[in-house]
Amino acid sequence: MCGIVGLLVKKPALKQQLGQLMVPMLIGMTERGPDSAGLAVFAEPLKGSARKLSLYSGLTEAGADFDWHGLTHGLQQHLGVTSTIDVKHNHAVLSFEVSPDIVKKWLREHHPKLHILSTGQTIDLYKDIGTPAMVSDRYDFSSLTGSHLVGHTRMATESAVTPDRAHPFTAGEDFCLVHNGSLSNPYGLRRKLEPHGIHFDTDNDTEAACRFLEWRLREGDDLETALHAGFEELDGFFTFLMGTPDKLALIRDPFACKPAVVAETDDYVAIASEFRSLAHLPDVKHAKVFEPAPEEMYVWNA
Amino acid sequence: MERVSFDLASTPLREVNQFLHQKLQAEDKRHVEVHNPDGAHNIAVGLDQPVTVEIHGHAGYYAAGLNKKAHVIVHGSAGTGVAENMMSGVVHVKGFASNGAGATAHGGLLVIDGDAGLRCGISLKGADIVVGGSVGSFSGFMAQAGRMVICGNAGDALGDSLYEAVIYIRGEVKSLGADAQFEPMTDEDRATVADLLRQAGLQHEPASFKRIASARSLYHWNADANQEY
Numbered sequence: 001m002c003g004i005v006g007l008l009v010k011k012p013a014l015k016q017q018l019g020q021l022m023v024p025m026l027i028g029m030t031e032r033g034p035d036s037a038g039l040a041v042f043a044e045p046l047k048g049s050a051r052k053l054s055l056y057s058g059l060t061e062a063g064a065d066f067d068w069h070g071l072t073h074g075l076q077q078h079l080g081v082t083s084t085i086d087v088k089h090n091h092a093v094l095s096f097e098v099s100p101d102i103v104k105k106w107l108r109e110h111h112p113k114l115h116i117l118s119t120g121q122t123i124d125l126y127k128d129i130g131t132p133a134m135v136s137d138r139y140d141f142s143s144l145t146g147s148h149l150v151g152h153t154r155m156a157t158e159s160a161v162t163p164d165r166a167h168p169f170t171a172g173e174d175f176c177l178v179h180n181g182s183l184s185n186p187y188g189l190r191r192k193l194e195p196h197g198i199h200f201d202t203d204n205d206t207e208a209a210c211r212f213l214e215w216r217l218r219e220g221d222d223l224e225t226a227l228h229a230g231f232e233e234l235d236g237f238f239t240f241l242m243g244t245p246d247k248l249a250l251i252r253d254p255f256a257c258k259p260a261v262v263a264e265t266d267d268y269v270a271i272a273s274e275f276r277s278l279a280h281l282p283d284v285k286h287a288k289v290f291e292p293a294p295e296e297m298y299v300w301n302a
Numbered sequence: 303m304e305r306v307s308f309d310l311a312s313t314p315l316r317e318v319n320q321f322l323h324q325k326l327q328a329e330d331k332r333h334v335e336v337h338n339p340d341g342a343h344n345i346a347v348g349l350d351q352p353v354t355v356e357i358h359g360h361a362g363y364y365a366a367g368l369n370k371k372a373h374v375i376v377h378g379s380a381g382t383g384v385a386e387n388m389m390s391g392v393v394h395v396k397g398f399a400s401n402g403a404g405a406t407a408h409g410g411l412l413v414i415d416g417d418a419g420l421r422c423g424i425s426l427k428g429a430d431i432v433v434g435g436s437v438g439s440f441s442g443f444m445a446q447a448g449r450m451v452i453c454g455n456a457g458d459a460l461g462d463s464l465y466e467a468v469i470y471i472r473g474e475v476k477s478l479g480a481d482a483q484f485e486p487m488t489d490e491d492r493a494t495v496a497d498l499l500r501q502a503g504l505q506h507e508p509a510s511f512k513r514i515a516s517a518r519s520l521y522h523w524n525a526d527a528n529q530e531y
Contacts, residue, residue: 256401256420256438259382274381275341275360289360289379291400291419294439 001155002167002180003029004260005039006241006271008148008248008300014267015043019144021281025270026132026141026151028277032180033153036166037135038127040176040243042302043146045121051173052095053103054117054125058163061113064089071111079106088139091117093124100173115164115201120174122245127152127166147302150243152178158186159204169207171198171214174245179206180258180273181237189233209234213242227251227297241271248300256294263287269300306331311338315345322372326351341381346374349391366393369410382419385412388429394502401438404431407448413502420457423450426467432502442469442514443479451498453506464516470495472511481520485513 005025009015018041026037046052057066068087075081075096081103083096096103100119107114118125124146126139132153136142152167159165168176183189186208190200198211212233216226223242227249230240237257242249250271252260263270263278265287272278275289292298306329308318318336326334336357339345343362346355349372356375357365363381366374370389379397388407395403398416405421407429414422414431420438423431426445436454443459445467455473462479469482470491478484487509495508519527 254439259400261400274362275379276362277341279338279340279360285359289397291398294420 001032001157003032003153003273003277004178004180004239004241004271005029005151005153005273005277006149006243006248006250006269007151008269008302009267010269011267015147016145018146018149019140019142021268022144022149022151023136023142024280025272025277026136026153028279029153029273030132032273033155034131035156035161036127036129036154036163037132037152038125038154038166038168038178039141039144039149039151040118040123040125040168040170041144041146041149042122042174042243042245043124045245046095048097050095050097051100051103051119051121052093052124053100053107053119054123055092055094055107056090056115056117056128056163057092058090058128059113059115060111066090066114068092071107071114074110075103075106078110079103090128091126091139118170118176119172120245123170123174123176123243125168125170125176127168128163129161129166148243148248148300150176150178150241150248158182158206159202162202165202165204167206168243169204169210171207171211172218175210175214175217175242177206177210177213177240177242179209180239180260181253183209183234183236183238185233185235192233205236209238209240223247223249223299224297231295239273246302248302250292250298251296252292252294254295260292261289262292262298263289304329304331305333305335307335307337309337310340310342310345315342319344319347322346322349322351322353322355326353339378343381346372349374352391360397369393379416380414384414385410385429388412398435403433404429407431411498411501417454423448423467426450430498430501432498432504434502434504436473439476440479442467442482445469449494449498451495451502451511453504461514461516463520464514466516468494469514470511471514472506475514478514481517482514483517485515487511487513 086093167178170176183205186205189208239258339359341362347367350370354373360378364383373392376395380395380399383402385393386405388410390410394413399414401419404412406425408427415434417435422437422441424443426448428447432451439457442461446465450469452471459479461482492508
């Protein structure tokens with residue numbers, strides 16, 4: 001199983017309520033995905049060359065007691081990089097003004113168990129094991145603000161229940177993907193991508209789809225072309241929901257094996273695996289509610 | 303005849319279904335309203351009394367599944383497997399229905415005013431299905447008995463491996479499934495379509511429908527067919 005949710009607000013005033021509107025959506029998908037949950041939120045981009053990383057310390061020995069300020073101090077000492085850090089116990093957003101590759105290389109050398117969740121100018125990413133309600137509380141999801149987000153509740157079938165195998169997955173910068181379903185050719189995709197220097201963090205099938213699509217985007221495809229390539233290359237069952245700094249995109253496999261339903265009003269576009277997760281949204285009784293067709297691309301602009 | 307009303311925002315679904323299964327007859331209530339379904343699964347499943355159940359909003363998976371005798375109306379959309387394995391009675395979805403609508407239904411009538419998803423009427427075993435809109439791919443797959451009337455279009459592989467069920471369609475068929483074929487409409491077919499449209503409350507000219515039935519070439523295994531029928 002697994003549940004997916006997505007929300008894009010059309011009115012600037014609603015950006016302040018993004019997390020608040022989304023938490024019941026995520027909790028509504030608990031029965032579809034009780035073992036892990038996560039979300040990626042897209043907010044105002046950082047200026048100029050500034051970049052940020054979402055980091056997870058739950059896999060380090062210190063766990064929630066990780067010395068985050070020691071980390072920023074180390075970056076200053078070793079690389080001369082000034083950074084700021086925003087900590088929610090085992091999670092932190094680290095911001096700086098150098099190439100993220102330099103910082104990530106240093107992190108892998110000095111804090112190899114620190115998991116890098118996302119990289120970019122607009123994306124913040126949270127994911128962890130636990131029920132959606134527990135994970136929402138842990139990271140105070142209801143306080144999140146931004147224009148759009150992508151969320152997931154997991155019932156693992158293809159790889160172990162660990163925080164790094166929870167969704168969303170990211171690749172490159174400011175791109176994330178959540179998946180309901182299972183792929184039958186993830187190792188084939190890996191063998192295709194690894195010779196291009198693409199590194200995998202886990203053995204999860206969704207990570208292969210995420211890295212494939214991000215690779216196509218990096219090779220110059222626009223989102224639509226990349227998704228077309230995805231239909232050609234990805235074998236299995238999927239509803240994918242993807243986030244970029246200015247878009248939400250959704251596709252379903254040709255057999256529509258995994259569900260999706262959309263509710264759209266003048267104020268928002270909300271996507272979920274089932275209507276249960278949309279039922280609480282304001283004025284949903286007057287929303288345009290529909291099921292996305294298989295093998296079609298749905299793209300909503302923030 | 304008294305009406306009784308349940309609000310799923312404050313009442314557990316189990317209470318509603320237990321009422322429909324156990325208390326209905328004793329209390330002689332023949333009209334039940336369900337408010338705020340909010341996509342809950344299994345609303346009004348397994349009924350076996352001549353009761354009218356009106357669901358005001360969007361129903362989740364398997365609404366009115368296994369229905370016998372009851373008349374269930376969904377004033378909204380229905381999730382996967384609405385009226386699956388229905389035995390008799392009527393299920394009427396005023397909005398759209400998701401995948402597998404009316405799957406394996408043995409009897410009764412399923413009406414969907416809007417579109418139906420993929421695999422509508424899969425393995426149909428004798429029920430009638432009328433869809434006001436279009437149906438998704440693989441609809442009528444291995445349907446054994448019963449009739450499907452589709453007022454809109456159909457996706458790929460319509461009527462794949464049909465047995466004796468008959469499909470009537472007004473719009474375009476993206477592709478027929480293996481062993482399904484168009485056949486001429488007879489007076490009897492037009493009367494059947496007219497009757498089912500009347501029951502569904504839909505107005506179309508019966509002569510504008512085409513008939514699809516099994517060519518029956520899959521009934522006997524043919525090693526020389528090379529998997530092509």
